[in-house]
Amino acid sequence: MKRLMAVAVAAVLLQTASMAQASGISFSINVGGPPIVVEQPPEFLYPAQLGFGVAVGVPYDMFYLGGVYYIYRGGDWYRTNTYGGSWLRIRHRDLPYTIRHHRINRIHEYRDREYRTYSRDRDHYRQHYQGRYFRPGPAERHEMRHERREDRRDMREDRRDDRKERRDERKDHGHGR
Numbered sequence: 001m002k003r004l005m006a007v008a009v010a011a012v013l014l015q016t017a018s019m020a021q022a023s024g025i026s027f028s029i030n031v032g033g034p035p036i037v038v039e040q041p042p043e044f045l046y047p048a049q050l051g052f053g054v055a056v057g058v059p060y061d062m063f064y065l066g067g068v069y070y071i072y073r074g075g076d077w078y079r080t081n082t083y084g085g086s087w088l089r090i091r092h093r094d095l096p097y098t099i100r101h102h103r104i105n106r107i108h109e110y111r112d113r114e115y116r117t118y119s120r121d122r123d124h125y126r127q128h129y130q131g132r133y134f135r136p137g138p139a140e141r142h143e144m145r146h147e148r149r150e151d152r153r154d155m156r157e158d159r160r161d162d163r164k165e166r167r168d169e170r171k172d173h174g175h176g177r
Contacts, residue, residue: 034085036060036071036078041136045118047110051098051154053134055110056118061104064134066098066155071103084166097158 044053046062053064061072062083071078071087076089077095092100118125118133126133 036073038062038083041083044134045111045114046132046134047114048132050102050107052096054107054114056111056115061107063099063107065098066152070095070099096155097161098154141165 042055042058055062063070080087
């Protein structure tokens with residue numbers, strides 16, 4: 001039944017597309033909400049309590065960790081390798097542990113507190129809090145190489161911890177081997 005419905009919807013969309021093309025009308029289909037558009041490199045601050053970058057000055061909950069950008073929007077998570085790239089929806093459990101173990105409202109609190117410090121004197125902050133500020137740009141790759149190496153190590157540890165948690169859960173539920 002679901003397959004029949006999907007075929008019917010596809011047929012209607014194709015017919016609509018050909019009619020629109022013939023009449024010079026353009027349209028786009030976006031499954032999953034409005035597109036995510038980040039036109040300029042966002043500024044990221046690194047609250048010490050989090051261990052990853054949080055964007056300020058963008059209309060999204062945007063984060064940066066290990067060379068990957070994440071957005072939390074409408075209860076869903078998205079990721080990409082470039083801030084202006086094509087965003088892929090991911091499951092919460094597929095987030096790095098470093099991000100996943102924080103609640104979004106706590107992330108907001110840490111971000112807002114760090115932003116208050118940053119907004120008092122941006123130049124001083126950038127000079128004296130090196131490592132707690134990042135803005136993607138041409139030198140991004142060179143500057144972030146060391147951080148990515150550390151992040152990859154952390155991600156390996158996170159995966160190892162996740163596997164251990166799953167094994168422990170299976171044991172607790174009587175499914176252990």
